[in-house]
Amino acid sequence: MIRVLICDDHMIVRQGIRQSLGEACDIEVVAEAADGPAALQALRQGGIDVLLLDISLPGRDGLDVLRQAREEFPRLPVLMLSTYPDRQYAVRSLKLGASGYLNKSADSGEITAAVRRVAGGQRFITASVAELLAHALGAPSDDETPLHQLLSHREHQVFERLARGESVGEIAQALSLSSNTVSTYRARILDKTGARNDVELALYAVRRQQLPL
The missing domain is CATH 3.40.50.2300 (Response regulator)
Structure with a gap:
């Protein structure tokens, strides 16, 4: 059994x-x-x-x-x-x-x-x-490897919402997290993807087709 x-x-x-x-x-x-x-x-x-x-x-x-x-x-x-x-x-x-x-x-x-x-x-x-x-x-192990693969599941959730233009407060409410926690995730995401702000993060998401349909 x-x-x-x-x-x-x-x-x-x-x-x-x-x-x-x-x-x-x-x-x-x-x-x-x-x-x-x-x-x-x-x-x-x-x-x-x-x-x-x-x-x-x-x-x-x-x-x-x-x-x-x-x-x-x-x-x-x-x-x-x-x-x-x-x-x-x-x-x-x-x-x-x-x-x-x-x-x-x-x-x-x-x-x-x-x-x-x-x-x-x-x-x-x-x-x-x-x-x-x-x-x-079969993906290359050089700089072309998608950086978003380094994100944890929760970071990826925050990443998607930031890329859609949601604020830290809106994300915190949607995911039942504190604003400080979301801000920490945001800082990690920017660091891992190399984006300097939310606009660059959104452009990265569009290029990598990471915004959910």
């Missing part, structure tokens, strides 16, 4: 995944969590074979939780779940040690197949993600 922990902040999503996996006789959802700390606590109690982890979580985002999980449980398969376009987070998740990346729009059969595959020690990568990964692995 493959014992699964689902971490997603939306109860209806957790229920949908639980229902999908419930049709498989070899998979059992044994625990649920609505945020990263709760998921890590459940993992520490043991008895989990696969973690299904949402990228967008309150507080510590999914990529931060993935890093922590890989440190504490290096052999645990982690399957990332997301509503974002694959190009935004799939490669980043895999580079951080995820065993697979799956969009929440996937049907129940694909979710079940993904859980079985990562539980067996293999990677689960869709055709679209495989293409992105091949491109990333």
Whole structure:
């Protein structure tokens, strides 16, 4: 029996995944969590074979939780779940040690197949993600390498909003952060991308096609 922990902040999503996996006789959802700390606590109690982890979580985002999980449980398969376009987070998740990346729009059969595959020690990568990964692995390691790949998930969220012209206060309210925290993220983003101000940051985002559709 493959014992699964689902971490997603939306109860209806957790229920949908639980229902999908419930049709498989070899998979059992044994625990649920609505945020990263709760998921890590459940993992520490043991008895989990696969973690299904949402990228967008309150507080510590999914990529931060993935890093922590890989440190504490290096052999645990982690399957990332997301509503974002694959190009935004799939490669980043895999580079951080995820065993697979799956969009929440996937049907129940694909979710079940993904859980079985990562539980067996293999990677689960869709055709679209495989293409992105091949491109990333073939990217040059010189100055042409996209600097935004150095951003953390939360920094990338702030980066996108800054590029769309949102103020620090607006971003703080939207992401439930303090203005000081957003300002700190902004300073890191400018440093990592080499932009001197928000206008240059927006131009960078347009050139790199990093503004979400």
